[in-house]
Amino acid sequence: MNEVVEKVVAGDVRTVARLIRDIDDGVPEVREILKALYPHTGNAYVIGITGAPGVGKSTLVDQMVTHLRKRDKTVGVLAVDPTSPFSGGAILGDRVRMQRHSMDQGVFIRSLATRGHFGGLTQSTRSAIDVLDAMGKDYILVETVGVGQDEVDVVKSAHTTVVVVIPGMGDDIQAIKAGILEVADIFVINKADREGTDKTLSDLRLMIDMDHKKYEEGSWKPPILKTQAVFDKGVKELLEEIEKHGKHLIESTGGLHVRRKKEKVRDELVEMVKSRLYEEVVNRLILTGEFDRAVESIVEGKLDPYTACDDLVIPKLDL
Amino acid sequence: MAQGRRIRIMVAKPGLDGHDRGARIIARAYRDAGFEVVYTGLHQTPEEIVEAAIQEDVDMIGLSSLAGAHKYLFIRTVELLREKGAEDIVVCGGGIIPEEDIPMLKEAGVKEIFTPGTPLGVIVEWVEQNVKPR
Numbered sequence: 001m002n003e004v005v006e007k008v009v010a011g012d013v014r015t016v017a018r019l020i021r022d023i024d025d026g027v028p029e030v031r032e033i034l035k036a037l038y039p040h041t042g043n044a045y046v047i048g049i050t051g052a053p054g055v056g057k058s059t060l061v062d063q064m065v066t067h068l069r070k071r072d073k074t075v076g077v078l079a080v081d082p083t084s085p086f087s088g089g090a091i092l093g094d095r096v097r098m099q100r101h102s103m104d105q106g107v108f109i110r111s112l113a114t115r116g117h118f119g120g121l122t123q124s125t126r127s128a129i130d131v132l133d134a135m136g137k138d139y140i141l142v143e144t145v146g147v148g149q150d151e152v153d154v155v156k157s158a159h160t161t162v163v164v165v166i167p168g169m170g171d172d173i174q175a176i177k178a179g180i181l182e183v184a185d186i187f188v189i190n191k192a193d194r195e196g197t198d199k200t201l202s203d204l205r206l207m208i209d210m211d212h213k214k215y216e217e218g219s220w221k222p223p224i225l226k227t228q229a230v231f232d233k234g235v236k237e238l239l240e241e242i243e244k245h246g247k248h249l250i251e252s253t254g255g256l257h258v259r260r261k262k263e264k265v266r267d268e269l270v271e272m273v274k275s276r277l278y279e280e281v282v283n284r285l286i287l288t289g290e291f292d293r294a295v296e297s298i299v300e301g302k303l304d305p306y307t308a309c310d311d312l313v314i315p316k317l318d319l
Numbered sequence: 320m321a322q323g324r325r326i327r328i329m330v331a332k333p334g335l336d337g338h339d340r341g342a343r344i345i346a347r348a349y350r351d352a353g354f355e356v357v358y359t360g361l362h363q364t365p366e367e368i369v370e371a372a373i374q375e376d377v378d379m380i381g382l383s384s385l386a387g388a389h390k391y392l393f394i395r396t397v398e399l400l401r402e403k404g405a406e407d408i409v410v411c412g413g414g415i416i417p418e419e420d421i422p423m424l425k426e427a428g429v430k431e432i433f434t435p436g437t438p439l440g441v442i443v444e445w446v447e448q449n450v451k452p453r
């Protein structure tokens with residue numbers, strides 16, 4: 001175990017790659033390694049990039065990597081794609097846009113599917129972030145398709161979250177309002193070479209202005225940037241804005257360790273406990289056959305699900 | 320939420336030809352079989368493919384070639400894996416490959432070659448039987 005920790009901290013690519021696989025595959029021994037790695041984390045700046053399918057997230061990430069490398073920063077990328085609900089398989093295609101960095105030893109790119117153990121996607125992605133952080137990457141870019149709650153939760157563990165939209169999304173902008181507005185630190189209108197950019201800009205601005213809590217003294221009001229990722233336009237400005245947001249974080253929280261901010265720690269820990277409990281209890285109930293017996297009893301009309309649930313859970317928790 | 324290893328495959332397209340329809344079709348078949356497929360896109364060098372395969376910790380690399388440089392590209396990929404100590408990653412090839420090249424490719428360490436017309440089901444079954452999550 002110590003050997004794994006040492007190798008990760010020394011930046012060994014194969015060890016890191018394998019460890020992330022183990023996290024994803026739910027290998028129980030990983031927990032001890034993650035515990036030992038934790039003291040080595042907290043030095044990377046984590047940027048979340050989220051938005052609807054096809055808005056240009058991967059292209060943007062690719063350009064951001066190029067700019068960061070020019071400044072001699074090392075970069076880790078986690079690109080998350082959905083798992084097929086039918087087969088459990090996945091096509092992870094984000095890498096196509098980033099492959100030119102494949103040979104660069106200062107860049108580590110990993111594709112993740114939305115399956116995941118230890119509490120699903122959110123937990124396994126967070127653990128993968130910790131691994132890349134311990135590996136010594138200066139920046140970690142996490143791309144997710146901004147559709148589900150899970151994906152939104154993932155970017156919550158970023159220092160700065162960038163929400164990407166494209167011109168002409170119209171009513172869709174209203175739709176993203178619900179979950180994503182709260183997590184957006186910066187809005188990007190990508191494909192700004194297209195018509196309707198200014199309309200989208202004013203729609204977005206209106207939406208942000210109407211969001212009252214953003215008027216609180218000293219709070220960060222999300223800026224809106226225009227980019228053309230394929231033409232590398234606006235990407236430098238985006239990174240400058242991210243840096244500004246980082247400075248704001250340091251000033252308002254007293255340090256980069258936002259993931260040690262009380263409410264973040266609380267959120268993460270609640271989730272961790274929830275999923276651990278679920279895993280331990282449900283696995284045991286399935287193994288002992290109690291779960292299936294309860295299902296049968298309910299099907300046969302001998303038992304109501306409320307009582308069944310009590311009977312299953314209470315003894316396990318010693319309530 | 321089933322626990323356990325899932326087969327991860329990299330589908331890569333080395334060489335200069337600009338068609339990846341075949342690669343996309345096979346990627347979809349793998350997904351539908353429950354595998355995780357990392358797709359790297361067109362015009363990849365063996366060096367880029369191998370580096371990516373290591374970062375992605377895949378169990379197999381599926382190479383597809385239509386342009387005829389497969390001899391060099393496939394063999395170089397196997398060589399590089401060996402150099403990096405990653406020869407446990409299985410390499411397969413597909414595409415337009417003359418029958419007479421196959422023995423020599425296999426000898427070099429390419430585990431299997433699927434010629435055009437091989438049913439997708441046969442390929443998937445071969446993977447299930449010959450590629451184990453490492």
Ligand SMILES: Nc1nc2c(ncn2[C@@H]2O[C@H](COP(=O)(O)OP(=O)(O)OP(=O)(O)O)[C@@H](O)[C@H]2O)c(=O)[nH]1
Nearest residue numbers: 052053054055056057058059190191227228229230
């Ligand atoms: N016109 C235009 N096209 C762009 C721009 N940025 C990206 N694209 C194109 O948009 C398409 C999708 O880009 P990706 O980067 O794969 O988008 P994505 O958001 O990562 O897509 P998913 O990961 O599938 O959700 C590609 O064909 C890009 O070339 C841009 O600024 N302008």
Ligand SMILES: [Mg+2]
Nearest residue numbers: 057058094143
């Ligand atoms: Mg993408």
